[in-house]
């Protein structure tokens with residue numbers, strides 16, 4: 626993966642034509658790659674969970690209540706005591722938020738959709754496929770990278786909460802701590818059969834047909850980029866207006882330190 630990334634970089638360096646367009650493309654690829662690396666870390670963690678935990682990645686299920694008509698769920702883990710629905714965020718900066726506020730802020734300036742509310746929507750969509758008797762087993766988890774400083778409600782940071790916001794590196798640890806607490810509190814444990822039924826119901830609800838996914842990719846992308854609502858979408862150097870894509874890219878890239886740069890001024894930072 627990284628090898629390909631560097632190869633691509635060389636190619637760009639050797640080609641003066643359409644340099645700018647390619648640079649744009651390259652920046653976008655790096656942004657995508659960063660997202661993938663973030664996801665990869667989570668995948669590794671999930672693969673190291675106890676054998677009797679079942680997990681699913683990158684689910685797409687129908688959700689008539691969402692703008693796109695679908696919910697995209699990053700990860701779902703079925704444990705002896707719960708069904709954990711995990712939403713991952715790759716932003717960088719200080720995150721300000723509270724449970725009921727509609728929007729959260731990145732670096733005090735950029736609005737993002739409250740991820741707890743977003744994930745609540747995912748869980749509601751999933752409930753349609755799961756027997757009512759299991760509905761109280763759903764737990765919501767939002768992960769941020771260590772490149773973030775979380776300034777959010779203590780309630781959302783409390784291990785006893787069913788809606789938790791954590792750093793992604795502590796995902797497994799948090800899952801297992803929650804499991805021990807639920808065990809201590811004598812919550813009902815799923816039987817192996819229960820978990821198999823839940824796993825199969827969700828697997829069946831998951832839209833895997835590549836054509837169906839592709840058809841809705843644009844809308845999902847729109848939805849994702851809408852997670853950052855711009856209140857200040859100008860380059861900090863030249864005040865030029867930039868697109869949502871650029872805002873999202875800059876905010877998820879460490880070297881920009883939570884600031885927004887246009888393509889030209891991104892380049893001045895690349896030296």
Ligand SMILES: [Zn+2]
Nearest residue numbers: 860863887890
């Ligand atoms: Zn600029």
